[in-house]
Amino acid sequence: MSLNIRNELPEDSKRISAVTAQAFEREAHSSHTEQFIVDALRQAGQLTVSLVAVVNDEIVGHVAISPVTVSSGAAGWYGLGPISVLPELQGLRIGSSLMKTALAKLQSKGANGCVVLGNPDYYGRFGFKAHAGLELTGVPQEYFQTLSFGGELPTGTVQYHESFDATE
Template sequence: MNLKIRNEQPEDIERITALTVAAFEQEEHSSHTEHLIVDALRRAGKLTVSLVALDHDEIVGHVAISPVTVSSGTKGWYGLGPISVWPNRQGQGIGSTLMKAALAELKGQGATGCVVLGDPGFYGRFGFKAHIGLELPGIPHEYFQALAFSGDLPAGTVQYHESFDAPE
């Protein structure tokens, strides 16, 4: 595998959409609107990080990061996701490579930290942990995790951009 990570380009959008649909199609805990969320974030100018993974010029993965708000007023926090890898390419390290690149990019932009909703077993490998006092309403505590790049973890309720309310 010859994996290369780069920023998304306008000509990638159609392929990113198809990839995102396929990646979440069989996921039982999915709203199946992830592709609509990415499109809405892009239209709103809220894709802080949008990276694709290429294997010999074929897009095999994508990750999006967008700003979140914390009820305490803490600034500089972002939400990771969705992250997508073609189903037949999962388990090959593509998602992990995208995660590392996306977090490095976010740190490089001066972010304070990042939150993610998902499998603690996967995201824990990158330093994400659930924290008492930081919550996403309606989500079991262990699935909402945070990683601080600088300073203390904020306390409060996190809200993702309105693009996450994409219609089903």
């Protein structure tokens, strides 16, 4: 399998929506609105990093990173997600490749760090850890994790862009 990770192109948006919908279709923890969130982030100009995974000239995965705000005023923090891979290709390290490339790209843009909401066992592999001083309202602490790119970890409450409320 030949995997290529590249920046999203304008003509990729429909395929990204389809891949994202399929990736989350059977996930119990999902709101099943992830594809709408990505579209809303794109329309709002909030996709700081948007990468696709391509196998045999077909998009099979996607990752989005967008700015977040921290109540303490800490700047340069971003939220990773959604990240999606077609169900039949999950477990083949495509998601890991998307994750590593996206985080490296974010760091090269001068970001201070990144937050993610998700499984601590999975995201911990990439250096994400729960941080008691940083929270996402209504979410158990262990599922909201941070990754600092060298600076001090901020404290406060994180707010994602309003695009995360998209339902269609």
